[in-house]
Amino acid sequence: MLGVIGVIISLILLMYLAYRGITVLVLAPILALFATIMSEGANAHIMATYTEIFMKAFAGFCKSYFPVFLLGAIFGKLMDDSGAAKSIAHAIAKKLGKSKAIPAVVLSCAVLTYGGVSLFVVAFAVFPIATQLFREADIPKRLIPGSIGLGAFSFTMTALPGTPQIQNAIPMPFFGTDAYAAPVLGIIAAVLMCVGGIFWLTYRAKKASIAGEGYGDHPDENVNTIDVDKLPNVWLSMVPIIIVLVFNYVLGKVYFAGTDMAYLKDYGTDLGKVKGIWSLIISLVIAIIFTIVSNRNRLKETKKTVNQGAIGSLLAITNTSSEVGYGNVIQSLAAFLIIKNAILGISSSPLVSEAISVNVLAGITGSASGGMSIALGVLGKQYLEMAQANGINPEVLHRIAALASGGLDTLPHNGAVITLLGICGLTHKESYKDIGMCSVIIPLCTLIIVLIFASLGVV
Template identity: 75%
Template sequence: MIGVIGIVVSLMLLMYLAYRGITVLVLAPILAIFAALMSGGASAHVMATYTEIFMKAFAGYAQKYFPVFMLGAIFGKIMDDTGSAKSIAHFIAKKLGKDKAILAVALSCSILTYGGVSMFVVAFAIYPIAVSLFREADIPKRLIPGSIAVGSFGFTMTALPGSPQIQNAIPMPYFGTDAYAAPVLGLIASAIMLGASMMWLTHRANKAKKAGEGYGDHLNENVTDMDISKLPSVGISIIPIILVLVLNFVISKYFFGSSTYDASYLSEYATKLSKVSGMWSLIIALVISILVAIILNIKRLKDVKKSCNQGAIGSLLAIINTSSEVGYGNVIKSLAAFAIVKNAMLGISSNPLIAEAISCNVLAGITGSASGGMAIALSVLGKQYLEMANAAGINPQVLHRIATIACGGFDSLPHNGAVITLLGICQLTHKESYKDIGIVSVLIPIGTLVIILILASLGIQA
């Protein structure tokens, strides 16, 4: 019982101290060892726990996912430095007009995120355009973070089939799936999230208008008008994004997915094609798209080497943070007391979809990270969920899609790093804007998850 208390206290401390600003790089190993000691581990085992369990899991996760983190960050940096991200956003804003400012911002973020650009790059690129649109339409600035959140860490991150975001890549090795897993359920979830979010934000804007509240006075916004003439055309800008999606689909379905592809050599590497094909397809698609983006914009890129270096270096903190959380989860998994916690989590429901949805959501909330929470849940319980699903005749693709949608719920609680960064970019506070962020990135995704679980339980398996 003391061991279980140690695990729970460790998790609560992880959430609280992360919210207080202490990096997970420090917290994860310390709190993992704390839980191990509370579970009865002798002090002589501390170093073994750290080097043989924590660091091995850390290294294993980094080995598996670092290419996607790095290539995604480089791609996003190239799209930002070339002006391609701003060009796409400006085109959408111009076509929709100022009376559709909220939708323009949400769609701009959605297209960029769905194309593989990271949330942080999207927020920085879209914010100046959002300020211009909201100011012209006289919509309260406090609604900008919510509008960006809809597209940047909403349905394109978790639900839309084919998304190259890391949240959609993590389940692949566990379930032998690809980025387009359960497309019908994914499309339904995406439509619900986008539709409900737009209804909420439009309602909030109309309510503010009736109350006589406009954009407001905001000093030191440091937003300069863009020189549109220096941006690439929207056609040139959108090509790399389309390439990521098309190449990922074609390579996964018609190259590695072809019966003519001989993958027998993989037995020498103690793996099989279903475990790696999804990741390989995404890596190849990103590499080609980065090269095409550079070639198309070679005259606009001031320093190709610098853009690539900054993108690669910028990916390190994200992958190391998530790897630390996975290391933490594997230490917890190794404890004798975890058998009680594990049985409790698996016993939540005999339906593996419900059990998986709850564990991913709760752990994402505790860690303040969608990818971190899902990575812990699947590294600890993914094998059991797959066995339960196979026994129940549930398509592993559904497990994949439920996991991704679930991780995008409680992850956006106030202590989430992306939420804090977004508010910082917009120069707004939790008090001013978190309510709307919470509705569109916590409550609506959780409501959507419930609907998708019902549909999956009724037999929709694709």
């Protein structure tokens, strides 16, 4: 019992101290070893646990996903520095106009995120355009973070089939799936989240208008104006995004699916475990090359852009790898068997159990990718076995895991939420209610509905 208490305390400390700003790189190993001592007492082998369990899991996650983090960050930085991201956002905003400021911001973020541009780059690229639209439409600035969050942190991150975001990539090796897993469920979820979020934000804007609240006075607002004449052609800017989506589909669904790669047995793996990651890696490489070549006159310092993108990927991958290492240490403890049985005993359905475990761990770690990696690393094999025994398509497990990662992850201590508020120059008090509704409450309700559809056999 003391071991279970130790695990629970370590999880609470992980959430609280991460919220207080202490890096997970330090917290994860310390709290993992704390849980080990609480569970094993005098029999705890601290150094062996650290090097042979924590660091092995850390390295294993890096091995599997580092290329996706690296290439995604470089691609996002190239799209940002070339002006392509701003060109796409500006074109969408201009087309919809100030009368539809909220849908314009949401759609701008959605297109960029679905195309593989990182969430943080999207926020930086769209914010200046959002301020202009909201000011012209006299919509409170405090609704901008919710609008960006809806477009970047919800349906394009976890629901839409084919999205190259890491939250859609992590389940692939566990279930032998690709980025387009369970497309019908994904589309249903995306529509529910998008429509529900826009309805909420529009309602909030109308309520503010009735109360006489406009954009507001923000004397410290420092937004760089965009020189539209210097932006690249919008259609040319869209090509890299199309490349990612098309090549990802063709490689995963056609090329690799029809290829015999028996030699992979010599490497200790099989095609089902790598085809999804390989498809995404190749697609991002082709998109990066095209972006560099097509914007060679705008990318004055291509080397600097690529280097900055590469360096920027390191913190994200090491943070998530640390959380995976933490999860594997917890998994190794005798006390975890009690917790594991409790989680699996929540429901006889592996889908419900998976949805709850991923969501809770994502909320505790404040990370969609971190929470999902821990949950699937610890219980993914059992969920797959349970699904196969119940005749459930592994693609459904993939989509439910991805959707579940995008719920409680964006509680107030989430790093992306804090960064977004910092970009917008607003506080939790001013804007978190709308962020929470669009990226926590509506996605959780959507997840429940999708679970119902999944139980009816929809894939």
